[in-house]
Amino acid sequence: MDRESPAVLINALRFSYSKERAILDIPKLTIERGERVFVHGPSGCGKTTLLGIIAGILDPQGSQVLIHGSDLAKMRPRQRDVFRGSQIGYIFQMFNLIPYLNVLDNITLPCFVSPARRDRLGSTSPIKAAGEIASKLDIQHLLNKMISELSVGEQQRVAAARALLGAPALLIADEPTSALDGNHRDEFISLLNSVADESQATVLFVSHDLSLSRHFGRQISLPGLNVVNMISAEVSL
């Protein structure tokens, strides 16, 4: 991995689910390491698609998508899985916690499916590391509970803890605050940023709620159908 290259570098991204129209058409997008980036836009404008491409979940369809200098387009699906597990922490809109595992097992899961995440913990065991990160997110008392016993806010913190364990270089959060009220949203984002600061992770946060942008260093707008110009305009700022 190139230590000097930006966290995300996208060149000439044109992505479509069907032949009729491209949902994303981005000439260039650069996100530097350690940046806090807020991506917003109305539903259906391609926010989640953009995150899916950056996370290597979606095939970039031949476009150049470099994450820390590694080109996702040149990776096979299996390699993208391994890369994602190693480099990217993902907080899903619906949290996507595994219901039959308890909180501790959910948080430590990435370390067991990704050896690179596990290695980054060094001599600290995944359980101990999970405990530390749970303390920071104030969910240490929930470690042995099942997911179904948690409130939405608690589930959200568990999802954040899972994404942050093993210090991934890029943290992607896809509308994780959509189920929370205003006060809790601000509190959660502050907490997330402070924990991400400790690991110097780049944060890419998606929401349709523009008021949250004040927590971030930069914002990117994805308004609906007229994606290309707006993305270009925002990126060039």
Add this chain to the structure above:
Amino acid sequence: MIIFKLAMKSMVSRRLVTTLTVLSIALSTTLLLIVERVRVGARASFVGAISQTDLIIGSRGGSLPLLLNSVFHIGSPATNMKYSTFKQIQADSKTAWAVPIVMGDSHRGYRVVGTSQDFFSHFQARRSQKLTFALGNVSDQTFTAVIGSNVAARLKYKVGGFLALSHGIGEVSFHSHEDRPFLITGILEPTGSPVDRSIYIPLAGTEAIHADWHDGAPPRREDAISAQDLAGRTFEVDEISAVFVGVKSKGDILNLQRQWSSFRDEPLTAVIPGVALDELWEGLGYGEEALRLVAVFVVLVGLTGMLVSVYNSLSERRREMAILRSLGATPSVIFGLLLAEAALLVGGGAAFGLLLTRVFLTVLQPMIVNQFGLYLTLDSFTSVELIYFSLILVSGVLLGAVPAWRAYRNSLSDGLVIRL
């Protein structure tokens, strides 16, 4: 390790379906193993119906009728052989022991065998098992009987009770020897052989009940001799049905068979029971194969149930698979996860099946021996059973590869989480 942990926790979270699937595989495995035990037991019971008897000699006829009649008490001999011939067989220098048997009468459907007391010391059934008495013993009195375990259990007879013989071998007889009852002096332990379903009386007894008969017809009432009078008499035996022979040296068996088959004074047939029974069982092998086939199909049904269970659960678990991939699990890990799940299901089911087999055999064996005369061994698992167990495991894991492959393909083609 994490794969097995995940598979286990996932299965526990779907505990009802998991339990039913494991139970289905367990029952299939149990059936297969019990059918195998029944098959082995049936063969052992059949081939072991007589043991350590080197020759059976009867009047000239087919070896099969002689075998069926003397060992399994099926049918009746067309002709008898002379008792004097038996004495010659017994006196032969190569003969270790010889036991005569007389067939002809019955009691409520059970065959009555007239024989000497030597029968109880020389005749051996399954696995060279000597006859032992559960209760009482054999008596040298004319009107006494020893009954097999099955007869005692079914008819609820006890030592000290009496039974009356019927002329002929049918369950319904036109003539009953009720005026000459036999005292039950002994009940044999179960052997899993036709002995269990037989009644043994002294040779003299077979003669005594027909002592006042003329030309195969019973006497008129006024000519009949009382049982008390008969009990005090001695009887000359003229004819017997067959002779069981043990030889001093096994190397003489073939010589003796030839010797008695070509006996000049009387036309005889001599068969080596072990060989003849084996040949007969081989001839009936299709029954054995049919049993096996049924059991294999039952196992296939059980494994198909597992396949359906894992396959169905896939639809519910697409999200789970997607989450795992989003965390960095490769398609191989997803494949391994479902394969591990199949292995745990089939392994658990098969192991539980082994346990159930053991429990069934332990609990039901006495009843099966008593009711069906079939002795199912309680030995530790045989190599064939362990092969079956391994085949079930391998087949289950191979079948589990079908949904695992689908999950592997799905995770590639569907991508992740976008439509979660």
